[in-house]
Amino acid sequence: MLYFIPAWYLKNEWKENEQLWHIRRTQTETDDTVKQVQLFQRNHICGYEILLLSHAPNFRHFLHRQSVFRAPYWSVFDAIQGVRRRKQAMFSFHNLNWPRDTEFVYTPFSVIAMLLGEMYANIEFGEYGNPIQVDLYRNGQITRKNIYDDRGFISCTEVYENGKKAYEQYLTEKGVWKLCRFTDGHVAVNPHSSRYLIRTLRGEEEIPFLKNTYTSMEEVIEEVLASWLRTTRQEDIFCAAAHGQHLPLLDRLLENRRTIFSVFQNRLSLKDEKSVQALSRGDCIVTDSEDNLELLLRTGGAEKNTKVNIPPYDTRVDPGISLQLPVQKILFPVDHLAPEDLAEAVKYLAAYLEENKDARVCLFTRNADFGREDAILKQVSESLEKNGYPPEWARKADRSKAEFWLDAEDQIPIMFMVEQCVDELSVSKCVRQQRIFVDLEEPPDLFLQISCVGMGIPQILRSVTQYMRPGRNGRICRDISQLGENLRYYLENLNNWNTAMIQSFELGKTHTTQYLIEQWKEVIDRIGHSKSITAGK
Template structure:
């Protein structure tokens, strides 16, 4: 059995899961664990998720990511006494016991309930309209927050004082019975006596309770032949090192999630039977620490060729993540000058980090448009990923109707299907960050799209399915012309991408990983 342990933490040094309220989501919806689980299940390997984080909307998240059928073993489900086979009950907030004079006010983000002309409650929803959180108010001050489990019950109750400081956080079972609570000083008090009888009454913090329960699970459930493939993350790595035997632990390094700067982090990588690196950058860091390393993409390729060669526009997609303000200025200036030479070139700026840089980019485009004094006028235009393809397809007609005005688009992507859709009509990908995004590279290979990089990568070969720049200032414009001036070079890249697809299918990736683990053990 393969147990996959994710790092789905919020990033605030708590055991809370990633933000599930749809308008606050700012992280990749996809990561190495999600895609490793997909690949192993597609290959018929027995797999399960081992989830140490508090994740009351885990089922919705698993469904969105296409891993709903994978068994889930959640530490908090056991601690809260929630049965594994509990049926799902759909909640409708209209059925709650609201005051008789309750008035609902709707906006794209929340539902606010007013009573006696004062704010009574505020409800926040998930991407599919499921209820995530309810905040309750007195005198327009929040005094209580309810977290809803997607199976249809209140899972956690948080109490706040007048200074909006958290003073008590109670975790409930599916019947509303309190099982344990975290006090203002961080201590955990056990209240439920049935399934928690073996636990001591008070713990110094939540980590101590979770570590104890995690240790119990590993000792009782994981067999000597089983493997735990864990997403490397400083937040839980110490616990993994204490509990999981070295010859059963595989560590997966994705992006910059684990820095390997602390001696304990490097020691854990050395002890693991194998480490998986998603990029050249992580592979070099792991090799320097003395770990056994296998570089594999965190997702597989599936032939889904784009249709950019059927489009009138020559669409460039530039990933802005990882580019400093000064670097982005240089790159945008070069691309805008190149666009000015050809009315068919269209530019979309892509980010996986929400709209954090939207205002910065809008101002930058306006500044460059004024300073460069180009023939065409360039404006900033944000589009949704889902609508990007349809909108961009009409740009040439719009440009001809309104001569000299051209949009530079901005698209935010948070899930793999959105990325696949966003690049479907793209002719050329550009990622000039020091550590290029692996998901974008694999998506480009699957769609047969060449990519321009300035850092070496296992997945993009210079002159074959992309170009590797030595100097952005002098080399970027020629590289763009290389792929947009006619189809010869683009078709060559398409052929090389198609050949690479066979190397990164689920079956081959899983076999390579299994062989490396066998050798390491």
């Protein structure tokens, strides 16, 4: 059996990152573990299970959003809380026990329960319209926050005193509190409900907690996880996302077990000596890119184990629609560019836009924070004005005005626009419209690169990568002053652009789904040494 240990945490807490439906998601849910689970489920590579260490009362909805609803999993908090239910339950806030004379007021964002003219509760909903949280009030101050499990019960309740959080309790399906976690981090066990649930080959076992109080939630998780690990076989393999939240815990518990660590983007600093030492105790390290692999090799400390680059994303031929558009869009990521580099790049981009009136620059950001678009446009506008170009080139489009109402400023075309994309769907929709990809960040965005390969979009980067070969599907731009020359090469010569498109599709053939499957089979067979988990058997 292969066990995936994900890093799906909320700001380094042992909690899920479930959001209210009306709050814009500021970061993507898709990571290496999501893509690995999708790959294993759809292609039946070998038996697997997700090993969930975070409190995730809406985990079924998360799996559904990632198209892996049927994925098998074991949750440490289900074991702690003694939860036996597996299926979701349909329930309405109307079914809760409300005081008599409660009146419900429907707002655009939530439902407010009013009692005797005062707000009694605020009911919040998830992305699927299911109630996930009920905040209770008294005299205008919050007193309690009930967090609902999508299987139809209160999973956790937070108690507030004078408007400040005092403690939180984790409950059983019947509403009996099991653990109480205080604001200083220590955890108390209910003496009248002091057992956790472990499923074994012999059936379910209720095991007593070893202590009445624990210094932290991590200590509780370690005890329960250690008990569960004793039910697994020695030849089982654990594929853990490299993340600082659980790395010390796994370093202690998975000693002498077959372990794969998965490195993804900058989730874990490979310059941290302790982190690299913990990774070195695994049997294999899988990186998402050649850049991370090279960084790992340079840092040393992990010489004994196998290291391999297996991208989390596959390439799929999906030609873009840029040739069907009246403008030539230039995709330009800005999140990790230094302010001075962005200002200099804007100067050379503006110079090219003055030559090519059909070109437009899409300033790409994954940061969906409120005000992020205004901040980028302000910085670009200031750079334009400083270099003698119209600052109005960088502004928001005013869709409220009809064409015959446009004033002098509105008649100036918008040449720089911001594209805020968080999830894979919005990113793919944006990339399909681009004529060329220019990334001056180091390293370049991996998902954007793979998307460009699949859509046949030329790339202009600062260095060679596994998805860009100079002279084939892209060019090197080590000096920002060469930006205009590289743009002219592709945007003013359709033959060069077509050649890059064909070469992109050829390069994509080496990073297909089948390629990823073969890579994972090789890793599993190398460290498995067991017919029971041999990939593809």
